[in-house]
Amino acid sequence: MKYYTKVNDKEYIIEVGQDNEISVNDERYAIDFRRVAEGGMVSLLLNHRSLEAVVDERDDHWEVLTDGELYTVFVQDERAYRLAQARGTGLDMGHEAGVKAPMPGLIIRVLVEVGDTVERNEKVVILESMKMENELRSPREGVVTAVRVTPGASVEKDQILILISDLEE
C-alpha cells in the first residue's frame, strides 16, 4: 500500500510492503512494528533502530509523540490522495485561516478590526483562561476579514474568533 504522509510541511511517499519492509521516498527499510499493551504505545524497529512512540488518531490527522516531541502528521492513502488532488486541495489548508480559542475563556480585548493587516504571530486577541491573560496570535500574515467576538464574551474551545485571509484580492 502506498501512502502520502505530511509532517511539518515535508511530504513523504511511504510504501508498506508485505514482508516487514517499507520504502520511504524510495529508500528501503526493514521494520518490525508492534503495539505495546501499555496504553496506546507502539514500538518500531527501523533498520534495528528502536523507536518508541505514542500514536493517537485525531479528527483529520495523527499525533505522534516520540522523545518528548509531539508531531502532527497527515496520512492519506493513494485513493484519498488522488481524490484530494482531483479536488485541487491536496493537503493545502485553503486561503483563509481562523484564530481559534485554544480553550474556553473570557475575551478581554480584541486588538484588530476588519480590514487590518496583520503579521504572522501578531497579537490579535487577549483571552482570559486558567486564571491567566493569554495572548492569541495570528497563525499567518494577511488581512482581517471577520471579527466574531467582542470583549466580555465567553467563548468555547475551538470557537473561531477571527478570520484572516490572503493579503491580495
Added chain:
Amino acid sequence: MKREDGLLTKKFDKLLIVNRGEIAVRILRACHELGIKTVAVYSDADRNAPHVRFADEAYYIGPPPARESYLRVDKLLDVAKRSGAQAVHPGYGFLAERAEFAQACVDAGLVFVGPSAQAIKIMGDKQEARETVKAAGVPIVPGTEPGLNEAEMQAAADRMGYPVLVKAVAGGGGKGMRPVHRSEDLQDAIAAARREALSAFGDDVVYLEKMITDARHIEIQLLADSHGNTVYLGERECSLQRRHQKLIEEAPSFVVDEDLRQRMGAVAVAAAKAVDYVNAGTIEFLLDKDKNFYFLEMNTRLQVEHPVTELVTGIDIAQEQLRIARGRRLRFAQKDIQIRGWAIECRINAEDPYNNYLPSTGVISTMRLPTGPGVRVDTGVFRGYEITPYYDSMISKLICYGETRGEAVLRMRRALEEYRITGVKTNIPFHQHMMDSHRFLTGNFDTKFVEDRFSMSDRAADQDMEAAVLATLMAHHQSLQAGQRIAAVGAGSEKGSAWKWYNRWERLRR
C-alpha cells in the same frame, strides 16, 4: 496550646486537606507515613482524582469553579466538623495565604498547619511586609506606598527611573504584576495590573517597585517550630520563569557560595522572626549581579518547589510541617543541616511551547511517568483525566537528583525523554531545549532569560521522517484491521472464526 498571637498547636490524628492535585497527594503521603488519618475534599471535576482515592475519607464540596468549592470556607469547615478532623492543611494556592481562613480554623478549634493568621496577614500585605522586615534590618527594593492614584504613580515612576514594576498589593504568583520600561507605557500597565488583580483577588490596589535588572530569584526555605527555633534549609534558584511563573527550580544555586548562603539564611531567619513565624515558609530574594540581595516577599506556606530542598537536605518538609503543627520541637539545629548533591525540578504544564505557551485543555489519553534512579515525580493527574480551565495548568513536577549539577542535568534529560503524555500539549520540549542550552548548562541566566533570550524556534524537531513512518504504519494497521473485521462478520458465526480473529489480534498486539 494557643499562643498570644492566636497560633494553635496541639496533637492531632486526623487532618483535613483543603486542596487538590499534586500538592494534596504530597500531603496525603506525609500523613500516611506519620500515621495521621486523612480527609479529602473534591469538586465535581475531581471525583476520580488521586487525592480522593488516596485519602481515608472524602467529601463533596461543590461545582468545579474554585469559588464554589475549594474556596468555600463555610463548606470546608463543615467538612471538618462532620469528619471529626482536628487539623487543616491548606496546601498552596486557594486558601493557603488567606489570614481569615487561618483565623476561622483556629476559632473552630482546628489546628491550621501553617503560621498564625497575624503572620499571614502581615506578610500577605506587600507594604506592611516591607515595613516589618525593614525594621528587622532586612534589605528591601526601593518603591512607593500603595494606594497612590494614576498621576501620583506616574510622577513617582518618572522620578525613580525605569524600569519599574507595577504590583498588586494582594498579588502573588505573577498575577497583577506588570513590568514597565518606558514612561508612556505606565498607565496601560497599571490598568492591566488592576484588572487582573481585581479578578484574581478582588482588590485592585497597586504600588510601584524599582525593577532590579540582571537579577536572579533566590529563595530561602525556612522551618520554625512553636518554641522559638528557626532554621534555614539552604536556597533555591528559581530564576527560570515566564511571566513570573516559575518553570525550573534547583537547589543549591550556581551563584550562592557558603558565605552568601549563611548571610541570606541569617537575614531570612530575622525576617521570619519579625512576625513570630511558625511552620514552613520561604523568603524570596532578588540577587543582583554584584551579589546584593533584596527582600521580595515571604510565602507563608509550603511551596510548589519544596522537593528540590528535600532532596538536597534529606528533610521531609511536609512531614516537618505536621510535626510543628502538633507542637513538637525541631529535631535538628542549624549546624545539623547539610546540603548534599544537586536537585532540579521541571514543572510540566499543559501548554504549548511552540505556540506562545498557550494553555492546552483536553483529556490525557496516555501517561507514562519516568522512573529509575534519582527521579521523583509529584503528580495529581492520571490517564483519562481532563485538563479543564478551572484549575492551573501544572500536570506534574519532575524532580531529578544527582551528586553534581551535571549529573542532575543528565538525569533530567533522560527522564524528560522517558515521559510520555498525550491528549494535551505539554512544555516537555521546552524543558528538553533548556537542558540542552549552553546558557543553562553554564548557569548563566537571570529572571528575564526565558522571556527575552530563549527561543524555541532554534529547536529542530528532527524526527519528522520517523514520525511520518510511525503514523503511516498505525494508519496501515488500522485499515488492515478494519478489513479483517468486515471479513470476520461476513464469515458468519462459525466456531472457528472467533479464534481466527483472536489470533490476528494477538499477532497485531504482540
